Amino acid sequence: MNDWQTILRDVYKSPVDLLQALNLSLSDFPELDLNPSFPLRVPQPFVDRMMPGQASDPLLKQVLSLGAENLELAGFSQDPLDEHLGPLPGLLHKYRSRVLLIFTGGCAINCRYCFRRHFPYQTQTLKRAGLDAVVEYLNFHPEVNEVILSGGDPLMADDTALRSVLSRLAKVPGIRRLRLHTRLPVVIPQRITDTLVDSISSVGIPVVCVLHINHAQELDARLQQSVAKLRAVCRSVLNQAVILRGVNDTAEDQIQLSERLFDAGIDPYYLNVLDRVQGASHFNVSDTTITSILAGMRNALPGFLVPRVVSEVAGMGHKVLWSKAPAS
Ligand code: SF4
Known part of the structure; x- marks a missing residue:
């Protein structure tokens, strides 16, 4: 293998x-x-x-x-979440208690709907900011208690580099937990090596892993084995998905996804409405469809298997829960 x-x-x-x-x-x-x-x-x-x-x-x-x-469509832009300006290159501070660290400059897979498909990774990664500067920023911002390592996928880094960053961040006095946002174990389950598992277990503060799985067909036995290893060392293993036209835009798709996630020991967390990034408009799903997917999930699943349907609005200090009523 x-x-x-x-x-x-x-x-x-x-x-x-x-x-x-x-x-x-x-x-x-x-x-x-x-x-x-x-x-x-x-x-x-x-x-x-x-x-x-x-x-x-x-x-x-x-x-x-x-x-x-x-296609260049009105309402779809290169930076729909206004992420081009962080306090440091590769560091975003959108929500009061959490910062997001763009640790690496790419992913194992290029998802066509990615809201960071135009992100300037050459200039906006941790490498440019330097870990010392990030730690200094965290020391000056005691309201921050969580660091999210996000895409570019943090697990693209090798185990040694990852271990050193995780352990350094965990030692910052105000940091209570670390979060890994990753699709790599989904698309290459072999990424969950014993060394990686050991690094996560030695961090000393809770680590939450948020995977990105959009369709039940993505969950196979090999992925399930890797998730089991993650579950042994992470406080939680969660999933976020994106609603994508033609991929998972029916209630049945989402019900199957939640059931398969449960079988694999992953808790459904967020179901994201597509961010309006240029190049992804063909994945956009109507409000009526989203409302009906959510209603279908609520009818068929226990509450703990219904993810929160959310959208992100540039400049807002939190995600926005879907609340549109069904069309009459
Ligand atoms: S893995 Fe995530 S960050 Fe990477 S291309 Fe896919 S959606 Fe974008």
Whole structure:
């Protein structure tokens, strides 16, 4: 079995190669973009969960570059959450008690709907700010009690680098917990190495892991094994998903996702309304559909398996709970 770094090195970067691996032909996708400005990246273990010969596969739709990404529509911008200016390069302080640290400059997979698809990772990562500056910022901001390491995926860093950052942050007096926002264990379950598990267990303060899984088909036995390892050392393992047109935009899709998450020991946390980033408008779902998905989930699931449906509004100090009534 290949190690995670070899799998990462060998990701699919060409839409043609990806379609070939799935026994699909270019003629199945007349709207394909062969040279997207946001490059294609898809690791093999994620491809293994796609259905060969199925052009409408919900995992394939999340990663395949289409011409629709080049549309420039009103209301869709390059930085929908106004993240270009943080107090330090790679450090965002949007919510009072939490800061978000952009630890690395990329991800194992490029999700076509990503709200950071235009993010200037070259200038906005921890590398540019330096850990000393971040620690100094935290010392001057005692209202911050949690650091979220987010995408670019923090688990792209090697185990040694990650261990050193986690342990340094955990020693800042006001920090009560650390959070890892990652999709890497989902798309490359081999990323959950014994060394990583050991690093998390030695942090000394609680670590919360928030995974990103959009569809029940993403959960397979190998991922479940990796989640079990994470659960042994993390205070909680949660999931956030994004509602995506044609991928998971029915109540049944979401009910299946919640049930599979429960089977894998992951608690549904957030179901995010799509951020209006340029290039992702074809994933947008109507308000009526979102309201009906939420109603369907509430009817079919116990409360602890219904994620909070939220949207993020630039400049607001918290996420906004979905509260739109069904159309009459
Ligand atoms: S893993 Fe997350 S941050 Fe990375 S491309 Fe996908 S949605 Fe964006």
